[in-house]
Amino acid sequence: MAKVYDQEVGGGVNIIAAGTTFIGDIVTTGDCRIDGTIKGNVKSKAKVIIGQSGSIEGEIICQSIEIEGNAKANIQVAELLALKATAVLMGNIVVEKISIEPGANFVGNCKMRNSKIDIPASQGPELAR
Numbered sequence: 001m002a003k004v005y006d007q008e009v010g011g012g013v014n015i016i017a018a019g020t021t022f023i024g025d026i027v028t029t030g031d032c033r034i035d036g037t038i039k040g041n042v043k044s045k046a047k048v049i050i051g052q053s054g055s056i057e058g059e060i061i062c063q064s065i066e067i068e069g070n071a072k073a074n075i076q077v078a079e080l081l082a083l084k085a086t087a088v089l090m091g092n093i094v095v096e097k098i099s100i101e102p103g104a105n106f107v108g109n110c111k112m113r114n115s116k117i118d119i120p121a122s123q124g125p126e127l128a129r
Contacts, residue, residue, distance in 0.1 A: 018053045025058075032062075034069070052086050067104075 013031045016022050020036035029045045034054040042048060044062040054069035064079045067087040075081065075093045083089060085103035092109045100106065 016054070018051075050087075 013033060014026065014028055016032075016034045016036040016038060018035040021039070022036065023039045025041045025043075026032065026038070027043045031046045031049070032042060032044050033049045033051060034042075034056060035051040036054060038054075038056040039058065041058040042056065042060045042062065046063050048060060048062045048065045050056060050065070050067045050069045050071055052068045055071070057072045060071070060073050060075045060077075062075075062077055064081070065075065065077055066082045066084065067089055068084040069086070070088045071091065073089075073091045075089075075091060075095075077093070077095045080097045080099065081093060081095045082099040083101060083104035083106060085101040087101075087104040087106075089104075089106045090108060092111075094111045094113065096113060098110065098112065
């Protein structure tokens with residue numbers, strides 16, 4: 001059974017290094033950088049970065065996200081989703097703002113909204129409504 005790892009308020013930067021595979025859910029109030037592989041959900045009240053060597057399969061709820069690597073995920077972002085030129089994203093997204101560089105690959109649906117979503121860090125990885 002997957003574990004949910006919580007981070008207390010005022011946490012630092014969480015890093016999943018290249019060559020690391022993490023299976024489970026992450027709930028954090030701090031930034032999260034993924035250069036390895038995550039099979040699970042990520043919920044952050046801050047920024048998530050998926051580096052060029054990073055990949056994730058699951059759901060992501062965050063304040064903002066920058067994707068350079070691979071994501072097979074449904075994503076909800078309170079502010080900005082940035083797809084860099086090397087990004088591959090397969091999944092549905094709900095965003096306030098989106099930036100897509102030439103060369104990025106996105107397959108899925110995009111819903112843009114003006115209202116911000118609430119991301120309570122104390123809840124599990126289910127999607128905010």
